[in-house]
Amino acid sequence: MDEEMEVNQNVKKVMFVMRKAPHGSIYSYEGLETVLITAAYEQDMTMVFVGDGVFALVKGQDTTEIGIKGFIKTYGALEHYDVEKIYVDRVSMEERGLTVDDFAIDVEVKEAEEIAALMEEQHATIPY
Amino acid sequence: MKFAVQVLEAPYNNQASDTAYHFIKAALEKGHTIVRVFFYHNGVINAINSAEPPNDDRNIYKRWTELGKEKGIDIVACIAASKRRGIKEGQIVEGTRISGLGQLADMTIEADRLITFG
Numbered sequence: 001m002d003e004e005m006e007v008n009q010n011v012k013k014v015m016f017v018m019r020k021a022p023h024g025s026i027y028s029y030e031g032l033e034t035v036l037i038t039a040a041y042e043q044d045m046t047m048v049f050v051g052d053g054v055f056a057l058v059k060g061q062d063t064t065e066i067g068i069k070g071f072i073k074t075y076g077a078l079e080h081y082d083v084e085k086i087y088v089d090r091v092s093m094e095e096r097g098l099t100v101d102d103f104a105i106d107v108e109v110k111e112a113e114e115i116a117a118l119m120e121e122q123h124a125t126i127p128y
Numbered sequence: 129m130k131f132a133v134q135v136l137e138a139p140y141n142n143q144a145s146d147t148a149y150h151f152i153k154a155a156l157e158k159g160h161t162i163v164r165v166f167f168y169h170n171g172v173i174n175a176i177n178s179a180e181p182p183n184d185d186r187n188i189y190k191r192w193t194e195l196g197k198e199k200g201i202d203i204v205a206c207i208a209a210s211k212r213r214g215i216k217e218g219q220i221v222e223g224t225r226i227s228g229l230g231q232l233a234d235m236t237i238e239a240d241r242l243i244t245f246g
Contacts, residue, residue: 012237027136030169030209037229041237124242126134 012123014038015046018053019127023068028056031128032074039081046085046122047078048115049107054092059104075105089115131155132163132239134232136246138173139188140181144246145174149191151243156199164235165195167205167224171246172213175205175220189221196223204231 016035020027038045049057056072063070078086087110093099100109110118119125133152137144152162167174179189196203203224205215210226217226236242 010237014236026169033208034168034229034232038233038236040230041233043233043237124236124239126236126242127244128136 011042011044013044013046013121015048015119015122015125017125017127018047018049018056019051020056021052022056022061022071023063023066027128028053029071031126032056032071034126034128035078035083036074036081039078039083042082045083046087046118047083048087048089048110048118050089050092050115052092052096054088054096054098057088057103057105057107058098059102061104072104078105087115087118129155129241130161130163130239132235132242133165134242134244134246135165135167135171135174136169136244138170141170142246144171145188145191146186148243148245149188149195151245152195152201162195162201163239164231165192165201165203166232166235167203168209168229168232169246170213172205172210172215175203175210175224175226176215177219177221193221193223196221198223206232 016031018028018031022028035047057075061070061072086107088107090109090111100107133148135144135148139145155162174192181187192203195201204227205220205224207226207228220226
């Protein structure tokens, strides 16, 4: 019991803020890499998709024509890394004509105010 | 306070490297600690040792040597991001090193604040 509590004290809340569309820059791809690596450290992780970042989650992406390696399938692996808190900013989603049905994985839609409150709780917020 | 610094953009093309450097200098002067500087994305370009910027401009590469070698700050370029951009061991400026993304996760956990430039 004592040992378990000691371990828990080392767990930090880390939020990854995904701001960019998936293939126009490397931010989204290499950001996801960081999420996977940080998961190995067993931290309390949250991913938030805001702005064009929401496009990274759109299902049915086919990057064959642009000759870039796609990584939408990697998002499906996040649950195996215990990354379960995956949030999408409602206004960002709606402004881009998207609904939750357009996404490849299950996400929770949040208001900007809720996301801001979550940011306040974090030990670190990492923007990509 | 213990700060960790992440740099995501290449020097000169973007002000991120300049701002990161000035932030680190100011933090050190105020008595704060820099846990580590991590170069990721195009930020790894900051570490290449073959660049020769014009003499009448600031030398951003030498700044990292100043912080790494003279101030003893741990400065790491991500190995995967470096390989992607043709940067290998032996091609990086003095006072920096190449290592894995785990170093980013590690400093995020250790520091009181993680500051991202870029």
